[in-house]
Amino acid sequence: MDSAERVDLVIARLKDTGEVAVAELAEASGHSEMTIRRDLDRLESQGVLRRVRGGAVSLVPRGQEPPYVLRERQAVEAKRRIAAQVAALVPTGAAVALDSGTTALEVARELAGRPVTVMPLSLQGADVLARSAETTVLVAGGEVRPGELNLHGPLAEASLAAVRFDAAVVGCCGVSAGEGVTAHDLQDVAVKRAMMRSSQRTIAAADSTKIGLVTMGHVCPVGDIDTLVTDDGAPEDAIAEIRAAGVDVVTV
């Protein structure tokens, strides 16, 4: 069991019971207690949990979005496939607004090096794209959320309003036919709306675990999306409902 698997184990236990013990994890993973402690220390510095004597307790309240360092470990393969499909939908020379989040970051990796114009809404996205001389990067302004490194606030919205895009690539926390596109954070909602306002088309990217989910911040009715790219793990009926709303759903 390597480092990544151990973290997964810790996360699973935390989700289950809200706390973990060093000795128990060492037993379950087959590694020494010292290694477990180092894992937990790292996760503590990332804001995932808080160390207590003998173990750790969860810091991620139920219903809230897990921190970036956890989300980037989830559905990695699906996100990569989705990102490749999204990038294929962006023609050469196009201008796109690119959301923050782990899926959008994969899209950035796919777009980097292609002759397109991209406005990323996160610093990681900007970093990835700016390495390539072929790609024009027009970074949005805004306040940076620590840890998440996404851009939000009035400056971000003003940046988006100042440009017109061929497409907006939007990540999200939930997509359902009834409640539409939803996100965890209200400031993100405002940014996503601004992206869509400035774009001719909206491409939503969401792995299948997001299909059918509803979170707090309402972005738009599902019909406002032009294309939804997801993986093939989503329930058939949920996809059918979304299609019925006029969305072009692409599964990869």
Added chain:
Amino acid sequence: MDSAERVDLVIARLKDTGEVAVAELAEASGHSEMTIRRDLDRLESQGVLRRVRGGAVSLVPRGQEPPYVLRERQAVEAKRRIAAQVAALVPTGAAVALDSGTTALEVARELAGRPVTVMPLSLQGADVLARSAETTVLVAGGEVRPGELNLHGPLAEASLAAVRFDAAVVGCCGVSAGEGVTAHDLQDVAVKRAMMRSSQRTIAAADSTKIGLVTMGHVCPVGDIDTLVTDDGAPEDAIAEIRAAGVDVVTV
């Protein structure tokens, strides 16, 4: 002779004669020709030179600004001392606009972790500052210059115009009493002016090699600077002239 020294050697030869030979460099550095080729390939991808059969020729025209990868190797110690002094001039809780460039990046490193609000004009600066949760990072929008990773254009100027700062920290390519503050790039000039317009004070940071230099883009008369931080290598009379214009010159 390690990798960094070899690059220095290449740069020195290029500055001297405008071209270098693989065999000659291998001889001089005591490494194999293959290693020299790899060095040159790397420098070519960074835009410093162009490979030709048997060697390479310089791509940096005289009078133009050398690429970022070269500037960051120059006067490192002086830049660090200057940056520490600049950071000391920024009080806790202040809001500052922070220029792009190698000196400003050092200032970002000094400011990171302190409870201040910073608007960096470069992606590297944003990266450094965003790692710390204490520091509020309000990144400027704008187009990203490849290689340099600084932000410019109307979006950057609009971002600056939308905020008011306690201080603008401006890097520059030249400072002289007669010609004032100058930069190599006209788009950078516009950004620097926008920074100064939105700020109560202007702090210029320039190592002593910049004192007395004049480059193409005129930013402002020297009297528009409130404080100039430089190292103690600058000629006495040039410093005296700048002081006579009403600038508070700090040498470290």
Added chain:
DNA sequence: CGTAACGAACATGTCTGGTGTTTGAATGTC
């Protein structure tokens, strides 16, 4: 005061990045 947990320090194994050598292909020169 005793036990369990902690963390600093050191040792070990693994992996990656930089370097050298070889070799066949490509390119320039005559």
Added chain:
DNA sequence: GACATTCAAACACCAGACATGTTCGTTACG
């Protein structure tokens, strides 16, 4: 067109970085 030089891909090698385990003195809790 023939030859010499240069190039780059492939492989081997080494050093430094990183992860892990062990030991041991210190600290916290009952």
